[in-house]
Amino acid sequence: MLDHIGAKKTRTKILYIHHGKGLGGAPLSLLYLVKNLDKTLYDPVVLFLHDSPVITLFKDHDIAIMGPVNVYDFPHTKIWSFSWYHVKPLCRAIKDTVKTIFSVAPAILETVKPDIVHLNTSSLLGWGIVASRLKIPVVWHVREPLAHGYLGIRRLFVKYIVGRYASSIVPISINDALPWQEYSKTKVVYNAVDPAVFDASLDVSTFRSLHGIQADTPIILFVGGVSQEKGTHVILQSFIELLKRLPTAKLVIAGSWDLSSESWVKCAFPVACYKRKIDALVRQIPSSNIIILGLVSPIAPVMAAANIIVFPATVGHFARPIIEAGYMNKVVIASDCPPLTELVVNNVTGFLVPPQDYTLWAEKMYILLTNKQLRDSMASAAYNFCLKRFSITNQIHVIQELYESLFV
Numbered sequence: 001m002l003d004h005i006g007a008k009k010t011r012t013k014i015l016y017i018h019h020g021k022g023l024g025g026a027p028l029s030l031l032y033l034v035k036n037l038d039k040t041l042y043d044p045v046v047l048f049l050h051d052s053p054v055i056t057l058f059k060d061h062d063i064a065i066m067g068p069v070n071v072y073d074f075p076h077t078k079i080w081s082f083s084w085y086h087v088k089p090l091c092r093a094i095k096d097t098v099k100t101i102f103s104v105a106p107a108i109l110e111t112v113k114p115d116i117v118h119l120n121t122s123s124l125l126g127w128g129i130v131a132s133r134l135k136i137p138v139v140w141h142v143r144e145p146l147a148h149g150y151l152g153i154r155r156l157f158v159k160y161i162v163g164r165y166a167s168s169i170v171p172i173s174i175n176d177a178l179p180w181q182e183y184s185k186t187k188v189v190y191n192a193v194d195p196a197v198f199d200a201s202l203d204v205s206t207f208r209s210l211h212g213i214q215a216d217t218p219i220i221l222f223v224g225g226v227s228q229e230k231g232t233h234v235i236l237q238s239f240i241e242l243l244k245r246l247p248t249a250k251l252v253i254a255g256s257w258d259l260s261s262e263s264w265v266k267c268a269f270p271v272a273c274y275k276r277k278i279d280a281l282v283r284q285i286p287s288s289n290i291i292i293l294g295l296v297s298p299i300a301p302v303m304a305a306a307n308i309i310v311f312p313a314t315v316g317h318f319a320r321p322i323i324e325a326g327y328m329n330k331v332v333i334a335s336d337c338p339p340l341t342e343l344v345v346n347n348v349t350g351f352l353v354p355p356q357d358y359t360l361w362a363e364k365m366y367i368l369l370t371n372k373q374l375r376d377s378m379a380s381a382a383y384n385f386c387l388k389r390f391s392i393t394n395q396i397h398v399i400q401e402l403y404e405s406l407f408v
Helices: 025-035 054-060 085-110 125-133 154-166 175-179 205-210 232-243 270-283 300-305 320-328 358-370 372-389 390-406
Strands: 014-020 042-048 062-065 117-119 138-142 168-171 219-223 248-254 291-292 308-311 331-335 350-353
Touching: 014 025, 025 042, 025 054, 025 320, 025 331, 025 390, 042 085, 054 062, 085 125, 117 125, 138 154, 138 175, 154 175, 168 175, 168 219, 168 390, 205 300, 219 232, 219 300, 232 248, 232 270, 232 358, 248 300, 300 320, 300 372, 308 320, 308 358, 320 331, 320 372, 331 358, 331 372, 350 358, 358 372
Parallel strands: 014 042, 014 117, 042 062, 117 138, 138 168, 219 248, 219 308, 248 291, 308 331, 331 350
Antiparallel strands: none
């Protein structure tokens, strides 16, 4: 870009803003993007709204960080939105969004003086409004599909804010792009995988040796912890069915795992009821057939040990484990819903199965776990597919071209 006298600036300063607290797909995708930028052209700074384990990862890569500033965003996605019983969190989100618009965002943007603001989710409404009003170009990443809500009012509100204040809208799938498909400034850029981390040559015996699992024991990996949206109940019920035909199989679950008891009052709410349901299902599985890891980092060595990866989501969203598995020559079974249908070629790179059909899930797992030739063939196809579509090199090229186009 050009400065006020027309000379080429040394580097373009970009302020990235991340919203979450966990170590999930959105922060990891942002990390891969930022660390692979051409640092001779760009000067990245990452602002965190909340404290998060991922901050350490950014520091480890010598990426400049700010925060946490401890203000909430306004989420309305299929992964997280406010339900009728979320009165307190909703009020906090509205209050903090107003606070962001009138005090927090203006102060930080004045301090950093970025050339571009890059928002890591659709819910960062206040930041997008302020940056746009200050004439700072806004790149708005859309990493989750918008929720419909009860009446559709919040959905229309988020669509309007992002559509009006974004200089460029970057959904991570065709499905996620649908609310803004009429805008010429909308461009789908798929998430990418870091091949240095998800390496197919990783030693497959490390995890098995650590947990005393024999080389010929079939392993299924589910990376979702306790999550209704990611289908914890689907894989547990399907695995119970599978054990009737393949009693030696093991299910490995990675991700946040908290089934702590709740008061009877709290048990009236959906989240607490779901925990009780999951606890009941786990009790039906012999302890020798299930390994619950909790939060795991890095996940790649666990993937290396697995025979198949499953993603039985009940709510469609972009699933990093699917493309990570592809890079590691692993075959995937996923739910037959968008945008997962953009990540798996059914019967070629993996299987797509309706999440409610537990019998079919068990059948597909059995087929892959007992047919190595088929498993290897599909895994090879998955690797080639992911290498072509989810390359970090391609992603960085497109994103950097997008940054440059903002100043043309």
